[in-house]
Amino acid sequence: MELIKLSIIDDFKFIFLDDNRYMKLVEGFLNTLKITAGALLVGVIIGVIIAAVRTSYDKNKESMKLRGGIGYFILAFFNTICKIYLTVIRGTPVVVQLMIAYFVIFVSTDNGVLVGIFAFGINSGAYVAEIFRAGIMSIDNGQFEAGRSLGFNYFQTMKSIVIPQMFKAVLPTLLNEFIALLKETSVAGYVGVMDLTKAGNIVAGRTFMYFIPLFTVAGVYLITVMILTSLVSKLERRLRKSDR
Numbered sequence: 001m002e003l004i005k006l007s008i009i010d011d012f013k014f015i016f017l018d019d020n021r022y023m024k025l026v027e028g029f030l031n032t033l034k035i036t037a038g039a040l041l042v043g044v045i046i047g048v049i050i051a052a053v054r055t056s057y058d059k060n061k062e063s064m065k066l067r068g069g070i071g072y073f074i075l076a077f078f079n080t081i082c083k084i085y086l087t088v089i090r091g092t093p094v095v096v097q098l099m100i101a102y103f104v105i106f107v108s109t110d111n112g113v114l115v116g117i118f119a120f121g122i123n124s125g126a127y128v129a130e131i132f133r134a135g136i137m138s139i140d141n142g143q144f145e146a147g148r149s150l151g152f153n154y155f156q157t158m159k160s161i162v163i164p165q166m167f168k169a170v171l172p173t174l175l176n177e178f179i180a181l182l183k184e185t186s187v188a189g190y191v192g193v194m195d196l197t198k199a200g201n202i203v204a205g206r207t208f209m210y211f212i213p214l215f216t217v218a219g220v221y222l223i224t225v226m227i228l229t230s231l232v233s234k235l236e237r238r239l240r241k242s243d244r
Helices: 002-020 022-067 070-091 094-105 112-138 141-149 154-191 196-207 211-243
Strands: none
Touching: 002 022, 002 196, 002 211, 022 070, 022 112, 022 154, 022 196, 022 211, 070 112, 094 112, 094 154, 112 154, 141 154, 154 196, 154 211, 196 211
């Protein structure tokens, strides 16, 4: 038993401490967090815009069609563009989108983290848009009427009344999307980005010992997800209390 413990300790020292290989994992984990946070920010911006366009079209298309004018056709055009974006992004693998971004769109740059933020942000935006759209559609129509009674137009009502309530309603779901996005970034290594998974694979390749490095990577993901899940659960409980 003592020999087994010594063997594991020696293996751990060799794998992580020799040549400061543990720094690869630290660098990879930090890059994973950067890509995830940046992609979620991009996704939220895209999601708000697309959700606003689609819900505006769904709620106003009949009245705008009756009134006529170019406004209806402009809104219908942008709604069609949004639907095409959602169909294409949600219908293709994120790995393929990442490779297109790195090898085609940003072929002249070697900043893999920024490319990862862009690619994962574009992908996340499609899912965040549907989360926001569902949140906006769940807001009672009386809120829109209240905005009009205050003299707000549709977009002012969305900005000042509906969207703040929508954010509160979808915040737990949005944070769950953040957790899913964290795990999705594990494919960033396909284009040479030094994320956590890629770092673990590099350490394993240099030491020819795969068990400890890969299980360490899995453990880091698991602990991070458990912490984030716990925070989401606490937030949901607080939101439920505030609604009472």
